[in-house]
Amino acid sequence: MMKTPLLVILLTLLGLKAQAIEVTDSLGSHEFATAPQRVVTLNWAATEQVLELGVTPLAVADVTGYRDWVVQPALAEGVADVGLRQEPNLERIAELRPDLIITGDQQQDLVPRLSQIAPVLHFESFSSEHNNADAAREAFVQLARALDREPQAEQRLAWLDARFEALKGRLHQHFGEQLPRVSVVRFVDTRHVRIYGDNGMPQYALARLGIAPALPQPVSQWGQVQKKLTDLGAIRDGVVLYIEPFPEKDKLFAMPLWRAMPFVRAQRAAAVPPTWTYGGIMSLGYLAGNLTESLLSIDPQ
Structure with missing residues (x-):
């Protein structure tokens, strides 16, 4: 169970209500009381996107593979590795206490189990039914909104x-x-x-x-x-x-x-x-x- 952010508690005591951050992913609409700070990315595209927004993920799936195949943007030393993209280590992810997990193509089956650990945003960017570049741009915009990084985007x-x-x-x-x-x-x-x-x-x-x-x-x-x-x-x-x-x-x-x-x-x-x-x-x-x-x-x- 996620703890209520201190800012939300203070605003509630003062009789004010924080405006929720509304985000849309491939599975629907989501609301966040405040921008997530501890982010885990289980898809290389998601890792790339958050790095471009100036956010260093808490952990990434297959760090070595990212550095060999994706290369840019560079992933900082010290980022935790939580296993393979298709078989991430759920116990390790839970230990890190993230407040957001981001998944992508071919990982939808993981969402129900991951959602028991933290909120999940899931983006299916590659499909013959849409323009992949347009879908990637929209995912970037939505992630920027979730992470309060819209000017950077x-x-x-x-x-x-x-x-x-x-x-x-x-x-x-x-x-x-x-x-x-x-x-x-x-x-x-x-x-x-x-x-x-x-x-x-x-x-x-x-x-x-x-x-x-x-x-x-x-x-x-x-x-x-x-x-x-x-x-x-x-x-x-x-x-x-x-x-x-x-x-x-x-x-x-x-x-x-x-x-x-x-x-x-x-x-x-x-x-x-x-x-x-x-x-x-x-x-x-x-x-x-x-x-x-x-x-x-x-x-x-």
């Missing part, structure tokens, strides 16, 4: 819009008026690849930079389609950017099949530093920045 979103424009300018300065068509991929193994398409965060980032896809893919929940590596051969005059890490990179790049790809022969492939492609709205800024730096390594043709 406005500043960060303004920064994001300005960043897109600045990066677009750099790309035009490098390539000229016509920007190349680009497809972003993650290698699954040496025979399969995930190609990002409509509703994918990389595609949203590219669109904001004024770039069209080299190999368009249909709308899907996560904005990606798994294909055979040979399907990349259809990219004749575009650019392929592959997101790291991929442990079998050297093996793949030594294969005759890879070296025969038209974009490889034309030296129009480049690596992208580890960047999370299933994150919140601000992840688009990091994606756009890393994609731009990779594109600038390719000679204009």
Whole structure:
């Protein structure tokens, strides 16, 4: 049972009523008497979002994975690790006495048990039924409201819009008026690849930079389609950017099949530093920045 905040008690004694903070997540509406201070995030997108709002979470699910795959924004040392995203340590979370737990995609089944520990906000940001970027922006706005960080959210979103424009300018300065068509991929193994398409965060980032896809893919929940590596051969005059890490990179790049790809022969492939492609709205800024730096390594043709 949560303790009543001291501020609420004082206002009650004075005959005043604190205005509740109203927040809407994927499960409905919620009210908070005061902004939560002790926050646990069990989804990497949620972790990213609260960090962007200037809030350091009390604990995070899979700290090591966040630092390997998400990277930005950086997670401070000392943040507690409460286990895997799909199997968090409920006893450890309860010991930390949070006043808010935030969950995300594919974690809805955890909500009933977590709600016995503290209030839960749950955001399903990835679906083929909606625009994933718009859903991520709305989740960011709602979290800012819950944490009393709305001015910070406005500043960060303004920064994001300005960043897109600045990066677009750099790309035009490098390539000229016509920007190349680009497809972003993650290698699954040496025979399969995930190609990002409509509703994918990389595609949203590219669109904001004024770039069209080299190999368009249909709308899907996560904005990606798994294909055979040979399907990349259809990219004749575009650019392929592959997101790291991929442990079998050297093996793949030594294969005759890879070296025969038209974009490889034309030296129009480049690596992208580890960047999370299933994150919140601000992840688009990091994606756009890393994609731009990779594109600038390719000679204009």
